[in-house]
Amino acid sequence: MRNYKRRRENDPGEDGLTSKQEEAGQGGARTSAFDPKLIEPYVVKDPETLAVNVAKAVENLGKAASVWLAPRERGEIVDPLSEPMTELVKTMSKVAEYWMSDPKRTLEAQTHLMAGMFGMWTKTISRFSGDATEEPNLQPLKDKRFADEDWQRNPFFDFLRQAYVILSEWAEKMVTQAEGLDDHTRHKAEFYVRQITAALSPTNFVITNPQLYRETVASHGANLVKGMKMLAEDIAAGGGDLRIRQTDTSKFKVGENMAVTPGKVIAQSEVCEVIQYEAATETVLKRPLLICPPWINKFYILDLNPQKSFIKWCVEQGHTVFVISWVNPDERHADKDWESYIREGIDFALDTVEKATGEKQVNAIGYCVGGTLLAAALALHAQEKNKRIASATFFTTQVDFTHAGDLKVFVDEGQIGSIEDRMKSSGYLDGSKMAAAFNMLRASELIWPYFVNNYLKGQDPMPFDLLYWNSDSTRMAAANHSFYLRNCYLNNNLSQGKMEIAGKTLSLKDVKIPIYNLATREDHIAPAKSVFIGSALFGGPVEYVLSGSGHIAGVVNPPDKLKYQYWTNGPVAGTYEDWAATAKETPGSWWPHWQAWVEKLDNKRVPARKPGGGALNAIADAPGAYVLARV
Structure with a gap:
């Protein structure tokens, strides 16, 4: 019985969903039929103003790119992005080698993914067709990134969320179930998969994040104008590397309101x-x-x-x-x-x-x-x-x-x-190299929320003494x-x-x-x-x-x-x-x-x-x- 339960937690059932995915509300059985009124906040009402602001945002993005390129063209930064990418590709290729070396294993991996995707796709189609036979369940999800209720209520974003979770779980299993990896390689592969899935979350993009989409429509893109300006400023502050601001640094000064014990x-x-x-x-x-x-x-x-x-x-x-x-x-x-x-x-x-x-x-x-x-x-x-x-x-x-x-x-x-x-x-x-490494350990808390809030929402971070200290690297x-x-x-x-x-x-x-x-x-x-x-x-x-x-x-x-x-x-x-x-x-x-x-x-x-x-x-x-x- 215990072995069956463990298999049911990790393997898809007849509906193509694992029990973990069902409990997380990833099955369409827990969502309501499609309501056309849900698309109202996403309709652009002033396309001309939005177009102007998008153009300004692109201009600011161009400034950010120039700030990033300048020290590299001058030879001041010779630490290419290719180095960590090479390490990632080398590690993940060892995982891929295991699954691709045997046609039976390749089919097994593909089948596992497609079963989950097909079950989720079927239920999403039922929602779009207005099938209201299932009772809705819009309880908050455990993952704080998906706190907005439209991640479940709106079938488009619900589909994106479910697809992301299924793909993330599948990618993690491809590492944990790969045989022949030494402990260090497996550890690296698990870490890199978490970094990749955290970066590719639909919460990190305007078009695929309901809250970002609504705010962009409501502000006619003004959030992106300010966000891209902040991006250019943070690259400049990092001397050509992105230094994501996690707090309002203007509110703190060592010796004045920090480290003041006599x-x-x-x-x-x-x-x-x-x-x-x-x-x-x-x-x-x-x-x-x-x-x-x-x-x-x-x-x-x-x-x-x-x-x-x-x-x-x-x-x-x-x-x-x-x-x-x-x-x-x-x-x-x-x-x-x-x-x-x-x-x-x-x-x-x-x-x-x-x-x-x-x-x-x-x-x-x-x-x-x-x-x-x-x-x-x-x-x-x-x-x-x-x-x-x-x-x-x-x-x-x-x-x-x-x-x-x-x-x-x-x-x-x-x-x-x-x-x-x-x-x-x-x-x-x-010091920025060590700071980046520490932030990567908790990327879903220390990188991507600030990326979204700063550069996509255009919001200034709140003052927080602990994060000021964290940014004061050595x-x-x-x-x-x-x-x-x-x-x-x-x-x-x-x-x-x-x-x-x-x-x-x-x-x-x-x-x-x-x-x-x-x-x-x-x-x-x-x-x-x-x-x-x-x-x-x-x-x-x-x-x-x-x-x-x-x-x-x-x-x-x-x-x-x-x-x-x-x-x-x-x-x-x-x-x-x-x-x-x-x-x-x-x-x-x-x-x-x-x-x-x-x-x-x-x-x-x-x-x-x-x-x-x-x-x-x-x-x-x-x-x-x-x-x-x-x-």
């Missing part, structure tokens, strides 16, 4: 500034707190505004908070590798903390790749008998990259070699980025005890200090299972905590917002699935739970400290100069 820059190296924040309590915890953020984005994700600031909250709990603000590297930093970032970043910050407070030990926090660097530093410190970090907290940090998610799609010897060749000339990887120093890709994503050296830094081979088993390891349930960058597996690699006690939401919102979750939840389940043991199945759920933020964990380690307090103490003078007010450098 503090001072008290030290500076070639790779970082060290910020110490002013105390907000009369007494503070004796052991200072040092935060090591990722260098792929800027540190102020932890200090977006006073309401969301983890840094401000920590200060208010009595921590003396120090934060590493990484430099936005250029050609001068080409040779800065992981050893440089440890010595001139983490170790430099530890020296600064000791000078400013007199304390020889700190509690440390590492976020994402900043946490991976911190873990490597801890393993190196263990061999060097350096005990200055007494406890470590990791936010969404991977030390084992076996299950590293969709970012692994971009990592193989050929692609890394191509990235390294690109970095040789400049000494760094442009460059990656060549040596540092190459080391990261090869040692973590490609070869997984840290987890296997093979990573070499400063002439030493690192082992995480040497790390005996207490660790608080935070994962987020919906993380697409550092999956919760990947973080869980990494927890078992350390040699000391590990508190694994799972937070609701994703890579950012699951971390930046102030207690007073009463959002999400977190799970705990004692020591890390067994599989992630078993741990999660029996974990205890607690509503709200994990921040107080972490604070209790820190204070249980050491809750001694001393009088509040001033930035720099008596040993170091302030260089600048927080957030400093390094964070202000934009790509």
Whole structure:
């Protein structure tokens, strides 16, 4: 019975539709007969004005094309689109080879597709002919892209939607059911299919999106005029590459309404500034707190505004908070590798903390790749008998990259070699490349909705601090980025005890200090299972905590917002699935739970400290100069 149900979910029945498609309202049995009044909003009432505006839109599109072509004609951009397309074609050709190599398999694939299409076509014809024998069911669809009711009510758009869903599901099955693919090729193929189907969704085109069609008719094409103007502006802002605006950037300024927790820059190296924040309590915890953020984005994700600031909250709990603000590297930093970032970043910050407070030990926090660097530093410190970090907290940090998610799609010897060749000339990887990769991981949320709203609807995006931070990308120093890709994503050296830094081979088993390891349930960058597996690699006690939401919102979750939840389940043991199945759920933020964990380690307090103490003078007010450098 179970096998029959599974087949029925994925294989078409007599009507040519799978049970999943029927449940999603993709069968005509759940739609009403055709009502001619439904076409009224789509009738052009002022063709002359529409024609004029379409001409203006085409003119603006021509300007966008000129802005795109200009830097390429000048030789300033030599990164052709052919490179990723070549990778896509090479990957998908391996899938096609499986299905085309055997005539029987080719027929099977065609039959599966045609059965679904024929069933859907038959029911659509019945609707156009006025067959009202079926009861309508216009319940909202789960896919937010098809929220407009005309995706079901209007038979033309209903047909497009159903055809798209059937084709998308068919394309996905062609990958999942193809045999003989290695795991990496299959992963890439699944990723590329999702990118293609997301791009070709009928919601992304004026003629095939009912809401866009109606708005274009109602505004006589004025939306397209403004949209194409915005397209030209965004290509110009990207220096010849499209930089889709996801928020109103005019509403934010770092140091004025973002990253405003009071503090001072008290030290500076070639790779970082060290910020110490002013105390907000009369007494503070004796052991200072040092935060090591990722260098792929800027540190102020932890200090977006006073309401969301983890840094401000920590200060208010009595921590003396120090934060590493990484430099936005250029050609001068080409040779800065992981050893440089440890010595001139983490170790430099530890020296600064000791000078400013007199304390020889700190509690440390590492976020994402900043946490991976911190873990490597801890393993190196263990061999060097350096005990200055007494406890470590990791936010969404991977030390084992076996299950590293969709970012692994971009990592193989050929692609890394191509990235390294690109970095040789400049000494760094442009931040827009990483930003584009991260956006592709969630293209249906971070690319296409903004493409539609900005360029087809002609709407300005709403101000959103998180998306402003997301667009404030940073460059990656060549040596540092190459080391990261090869040692973590490609070869997984840290987890296997093979990573070499400063002439030493690192082992995480040497790390005996207490660790608080935070994962987020919906993380697409550092999956919760990947973080869980990494927890078992350390040699000391590990508190694994799972937070609701994703890579950012699951971390930046102030207690007073009463959002999400977190799970705990004692020591890390067994599989992630078993741990999660029996974990205890607690509503709200994990921040107080972490604070209790820190204070249980050491809750001694001393009088509040001033930035720099008596040993170091302030260089600048927080957030400093390094964070202000934009790509």
